[in-house]
Amino acid sequence: MPLEALRPSPLVEQAAQRLQDQITGGDWPVGTRLPGETTLAKTLGVGRSTVREALRALAGAGLVQPRQGAGVFVIATEPTEDWPARLRRAAVGDVYEVRAMVEVQAAQLAAVRRTDDDVAALRAALEGRRTAAGSGTAAFVDADIALHAAVVAAAHNPVLTDLFTEFVPALRQGLIDLVELLDLRGRDPQPGDARHAALVDAVADGDGTTASRILREEFDETLGQLAER
Amino acid sequence: MPLEALRPSPLVEQAAQRLQDQITGGDWPVGTRLPGETTLAKTLGVGRSTVREALRALAGAGLVQPRQGAGVFVIATEPTEDWPARLRRAAVGDVYEVRAMVEVQAAQLAAVRRTDDDVAALRAALEGRRTAAGSGTAAFVDADIALHAAVVAAAHNPVLTDLFTEFVPALRQGLIDLVELLDLRGRDPQPGDARHAALVDAVADGDGTTASRILREEFDETLGQLAER
DNA sequence: CACATCAACTCCTCAGACAACCTGAGGAGT
DNA sequence: ACTCCTCAGGTTGTCTGAGGAGTTGATGTG
Numbered sequence A, B: 001m002p003l004e005a006l007r008p009s010p011l012v013e014q015a016a017q018r019l020q021d022q023i024t025g026g027d028w029p030v031g032t033r034l035p036g037e038t039t040l041a042k043t044l045g046v047g048r049s050t051v052r053e054a055l056r057a058l059a060g061a062g063l064v065q066p067r068q069g070a071g072v073f074v075i076a077t078e079p080t081e082d083w084p085a086r087l088r089r090a091a092v093g094d095v096y097e098v099r100a101m102v103e104v105q106a107a108q109l110a111a112v113r114r115t116d117d118d119v120a121a122l123r124a125a126l127e128g129r130r131t132a133a134g135s136g137t138a139a140f141v142d143a144d145i146a147l148h149a150a151v152v153a154a155a156h157n158p159v160l161t162d163l164f165t166e167f168v169p170a171l172r173q174g175l176i177d178l179v180e181l182l183d184l185r186g187r188d189p190q191p192g193d194a195r196h197a198a199l200v201d202a203v204a205d206g207d208g209t210t211a212s213r214i215l216r217e218e219f220d221e222t223l224g225q226l227a228e229r
Numbered sequence C: 001c002a003c004a005t006c007a008a009c010t011c012c013t014c015a016g017a018c019a020a021c022c023t024g025a026g027g028a029g030t
Numbered sequence D: 001a002c003t004c005c006t007c008a009g010g011t012t013g014t015c016t017g018a019g020g021a022g023t024t025g026a027t028g029t030g
Helices: A011-024 A037-044 A048-060 A083-089 A092-113 A116-134 A137-154 A158-182 A193-205 A208-228 B011-024 B037-044 B048-060 B083-089 B092-113 B116-134 B137-154 B158-182 B193-205 B208-228
Strands: A064-067 A071-074 B064-067 B071-074
Touching (some): A011 A048, A037 A048, A048 A064, A048 B048, A083 B158, A092 A137, A092 A158, A092 A193, A092 A208, A092 B092, A116 A137, A116 A193, A137 A158, A158 B083, B037 B048, B048 B064, B083 B158, B092 B137, B092 B193, B092 B208, B116 B137, B137 B158, B137 B193, B193 B208
Antiparallel strands (some): A064 A071, B064 B071
């Protein structure tokens, strides 16, 4: 009975964690049939229902798959990539840098592919950013992100759009911290307005070079400020 | 007892599915406390343990979170985005396009940040690509991806590295299809060797402009070929 | 009004029982 | 030699009953 403690808090989660470790650790590669529930129960020192729930949790995460009468089988060795969590863990600078990479190029594409509807959405988002100038930091950041999202959307690449969406939560918090830290809105309630207007115009005019240059300047500046801290 | 049949196959999965429908369908928004286990058991017409396992499966998928004594709460309305699956579903062209965006910029960064170890890894990967010229398509594509991965790694941004890793599976299959479809290796067993060598040299020399230009040419060419089909 | 107490409710864990099902071995038939 | 059948053992699926532990909101007290 090679185990210790296994006492505090939900036993199910501890059991699931231990099983998952065995899987992600490579002890049980894909295709392996896990020991039976009663065996696992004895090994882990918990009841069979507890083991069952732990296995069910792993099944829900897509790691294992039970087959009645046959056993429980490993079908994946990694819990479905939890990108939002990973981004939350990552350094703000790294996230921002990748975001900059993607968006600079997206702007270029957007200038080529934008439809009239896109342009309308961009102008609306720009207006929204101006309106949000009078609101709190969070609201302003949201409006800013909405504008950038509109640029990305104008590139008409679903993968790109999804990618940007994935970045939004991490970006949002990072930007709120940044704006308040640097007191960006102390002097100017809507910092970078001229630049964002120029960006929208460039995309509308189909001038991808200018659009991406504007964004690059914007991001380089922010990244520089981030690096100073 | 508003239910029908609910007999064949695992009751747990059916119960979980029904609960998930309630959540994704908007009936139970984020923050909602689900009915108690006994209530759900009666409503679904199954035993309590079955309900518990169904809830545990949803918890494993990140949809709900149980709190002892308080209840089970909805914490998300969508099963954690399965990016690999999404990429598999997406059009090859879209995936490739985003990959190009990211990598062109990554090359520029890599030229600035690469260490001597990175350069060694790059040269080794280039050599591996040449060696794989005599092998099958899959092996060649793997070697090609390894080289590009080395470029991305040289940028020293963990978020970027993770992102590229996420793209690899979709990329791999797409590239294999592409190479065989276009018969790229019919005339030249290691297409683009000169260009890749120049890329490695540019990164080694710290010439980011050249590095990213080379990659851009490469990708534009491939994207052009993809567009023709 | 602030605070302590308490009861009802919730999830957590276990044990036991039976049903449904899969797998592999061995025998019967072709 | 091959196929098919049967069967036993093991495995997951499901239910029930019983406590344990924690949270929450109402109640009562000062």
